[in-house]
Amino acid sequence: MTRDAELVDVLVVGAGLAGLHTATLLARGGHDVLLAERRPALTGAVRTTGIFVRKTLDDFPLPPDCLGPAIRRVVLYPPSLRRPVTLDSDRDEYRVGDMGPLYAASARAAVRAGVRMELGTRYVGRRADVYALEGPAGPRRIRARYVVGADGARSGVARDLALDRNDHLLVGAEEVFAVPAGTEVPAFHCVLDPSLAPGYLAWVVNDGQHAHVGVAGYPRRFPEGLRRAVARFGATAPGLAGVQRPAEVERRGGPIPVGGLLRRIGCPRGLLVGDAAGAVSPLTAGGLDPCLRLSEHAAEVLDEALRSGRAAALDRYDGAALRTSFRGRLALRHGLAQVRTPAVATAAFALLRTPVGRAAARRVLFGDRSFPSPARS
Numbered sequence: 001m002t003r004d005a006e007l008v009d010v011l012v013v014g015a016g017l018a019g020l021h022t023a024t025l026l027a028r029g030g031h032d033v034l035l036a037e038r039r040p041a042l043t044g045a046v047r048t049t050g051i052f053v054r055k056t057l058d059d060f061p062l063p064p065d066c067l068g069p070a071i072r073r074v075v076l077y078p079p080s081l082r083r084p085v086t087l088d089s090d091r092d093e094y095r096v097g098d099m100g101p102l103y104a105a106s107a108r109a110a111v112r113a114g115v116r117m118e119l120g121t122r123y124v125g126r127r128a129d130v131y132a133l134e135g136p137a138g139p140r141r142i143r144a145r146y147v148v149g150a151d152g153a154r155s156g157v158a159r160d161l162a163l164d165r166n167d168h169l170l171v172g173a174e175e176v177f178a179v180p181a182g183t184e185v186p187a188f189h190c191v192l193d194p195s196l197a198p199g200y201l202a203w204v205v206n207d208g209q210h211a212h213v214g215v216a217g218y219p220r221r222f223p224e225g226l227r228r229a230v231a232r233f234g235a236t237a238p239g240l241a242g243v244q245r246p247a248e249v250e251r252r253g254g255p256i257p258v259g260g261l262l263r264r265i266g267c268p269r270g271l272l273v274g275d276a277a278g279a280v281s282p283l284t285a286g287g288l289d290p291c292l293r294l295s296e297h298a299a300e301v302l303d304e305a306l307r308s309g310r311a312a313a314l315d316r317y318d319g320a321a322l323r324t325s326f327r328g329r330l331a332l333r334h335g336l337a338q339v340r341t342p343a344v345a346t347a348a349f350a351l352l353r354t355p356v357g358r359a360a361a362r363r364v365l366f367g368d369r370s371f372p373s374p375a376r377s
């Protein structure tokens, strides 16, 4: 049955940022990499706002023409939207990626490095070391020395390798549209209101080029559905003075794993990266920095395994060890999940108005901490 399967060093499933980065690093190391992505084009069905934090911008060479203007201001609002807390940084803290072109540029870099990119190609399952794909030309079978699950929060590769799976998920959705330049100071507006965003935040990111208006929270706590919640928030959302929402907007959305990095993210057959590995900050729900850093570690251990011929090199890819640095953020996530009514949110917000509260918020929002980076250390 396996005789006519195509042979590759590594099959990477999923061409989000995690899969693209892992595949590119492995191909640059001289390995034969096939990257299978179910979307027919990487510019469609974007699932992220695309806010990159300063640490990521400092450490990774993202294409500058795919990044929006710098944001230095965060404004935090209670449910009433009255007396918000404004935090300004003296550094450029965030830039919003123009994600379609950014994925396309990353894909071109992957192909230049030697990655064989198969779009419109879905991973459907595994039997031993043979992986079944369904592509534009029909079913294909790939025999891979290793497989990388970069297939997002509900990873099929994790299921088939019997690795850990995300079971603590938020869902988020947003509308994106162009805004006239110069209407507002570029800012990230966050509203703490569990009636709009149960367990997380509602946000407006307006960088003077685009506005992203969104909400995220626990799926079972949106009685009227996520899309209605976005519409309701959009009707009174802050940070959009002088901006008219157009009739046609881009809609984005998807699950966000916030249970912290999973413990078992590797085995002798392969490993998980990005959302598939739960590599998302449980507090901020930011996953772009973690997915890039964990991908570097993944590429490093796979490179060692391929060169040495020893699958034991993957033992080093240990989610349980890295997970310890998430403890504080998991505790804060637990706290945020308990904020169930606007009255509790209003009371909690009072803390943010104190010097201690403001300092804590600055540490979370403008701090230098990022995902632990074992590959670099």
Ligand SMILES: Cc1cc2nc3c(=O)[nH]c(=O)nc-3n(C[C@H](O)[C@H](O)[C@H](O)COP(=O)(O)OP(=O)(O)OC[C@H]3O[C@@H](n4cnc5c(N)ncnc54)[C@H](O)[C@@H]3O)c2cc1C
Binding pocket: 013, 014, 015, 016, 017, 018, 019, 036, 037, 038, 039, 047, 048, 049, 050, 051, 052, 121, 122, 123, 124, 150, 151, 152, 153, 156, 171, 172, 173, 174, 214, 252, 253, 254, 255, 256, 273, 274, 275, 276, 279, 280, 285, 286, 287, 288, 289, 291
């Ligand atoms: C609404 C929203 C807003 C967000 N905003 C931010 C933000 O501003 N900043 C931030 O840091 N984080 C943000 N996040 C989180 C962040 O986007 C993710 O953590 C990050 O994009 C994960 O990248 P990834 O490559 O692991 O997964 P993904 O980008 O989800 O990529 C997975 C890929 O796998 C493909 N795939 C899935 N199954 C298969 C299959 N069977 N066969 C082939 N391909 C498959 C999918 O099509 C997809 O392209 C946000 C998340 C959401 C939902």
